[in-house]
Amino acid sequence: MGRRAVRNVHEGLDLTGKxxxxxxxxxxxxxxASLFDVDRPLEIEVGSGKGLFLRRATAANPEHNFLGIEVAFKYARFAAANLLRDGRTNGVIAACDALRVFRELVPDASLEAVHVYFPDPWWKARHRKRRVLNEAFLADVGRTLRPGGVLHFWTDVEEYYVSTLEIIDAMRAASPRLPLTGPHPVEEPESEHDLDFHTHFERRTRKNGEPVYRSEFVKLGG
Ligand SMILES: C[S@@+](CC[C@H](N)C(=O)[O-])C[C@H]1O[C@@H](n2cnc3c(N)ncnc32)[C@H](O)[C@@H]1O
Structure with a gap:
């Protein structure tokens, strides 16, 4: 599925801190907590794209802080500009590799939730190792979620969905075991207008009449 261009963000816009x-x-x-106005439970989104999830989640859940991580600078900038315009003090964007952030910075049991929506599919077999939902990242998710914390994974690619479940199953059978239960089913949300979808890719997939595979995994011990 191709990408639409992002609207230009005004050059002079001061996105410091966003x-x-x-x-x-x-x-x-x-x-x-210094990234936000107030210390709140933290959720991280990996691959925020143009940031629709962050716009909606920061409004719907003001009791939590949200860090979106998007490697493509122009998308990260666009998403940050929307958060600034909406006056959201509980959401910021980092333009960098999310897997590195987990690997090098995020401590054990520190996150309320991790969100991965419509990750790049990397269709060719020889490129699959570039998928974000790989074994090392899933181990980091298991490590960094607090007990009871949730991994949200949605995709429009059935093969990516099934093969991720297979990786998770294999990791759960190994030692040390991946401490996640699931997949728990997620109902398709009602969506009444263009900004009322979970993410931009969810909107495009549903408007094309294609299926979305949605799942949640919960960290044991909550
Ligand atoms: C297919 S898009 C989906 C965007 C959004 N989640 C949605 O559902 O509309 C996947 C996004 O993940 C970003 N991405 C890929 N690998 C990443 C990484 N290692 N760290 C952060 N972002 C990444 C891509 O730049 C792209 O914007």
Whole structure:
């Protein structure tokens, strides 16, 4: 599925504090609250694209903080500009590799939720190793969620969905085991207008009449 261009963000817009680089992220992570106005439970979205999920989630859940991580700078900038325009103090975007953030910065049992929506499918077999939902990242998700925390994974690619479940099953059978239960089913949400979808890719998939595979995994011990 191709991508639509993003609208230009005004050159002079000051996105300080809303659009971050890897080096702006807290290190040590214990200072993560400094990214926001108030310390709240933290949720991370991996691959935010144009940021529709963050716009909606920051409004729907003001009791939580949201960090979106998007490797494509122009999308990250667009999403950050929307959060700024909407006056959201509980959402910021980092333009960098999300897997590196998990690998190098995020401590154990520190996250309320991890969101991965419509990750790039990397169709060719020889490119599959580039998928974000690989074994190393899933181990980091299992490590960084708090007990009871949730991994949300939605995709329009059935093969990606099935093969991710297979990786998770294999990791659960291994030692140390991946401490996640699921997949728990997720109902298709009602969507009444264009901004009322979970993400931009969810909107495009549903408007094309194609299926969306939705799942949640819960960290054991909650
Ligand atoms: C297919 S798009 C989906 C965007 C959005 N989640 C949605 O559902 O509309 C996948 C996004 O993940 C981003 N991405 C891919 N690998 C990434 C990584 N390692 N870290 C952060 N973002 C990544 C891509 O740049 C792209 O914007």
């Amino acid at each position: 659009l971050l680089s890897f080096d702006d992220l807290p290190n040590p992570w214990e200072n993560a």
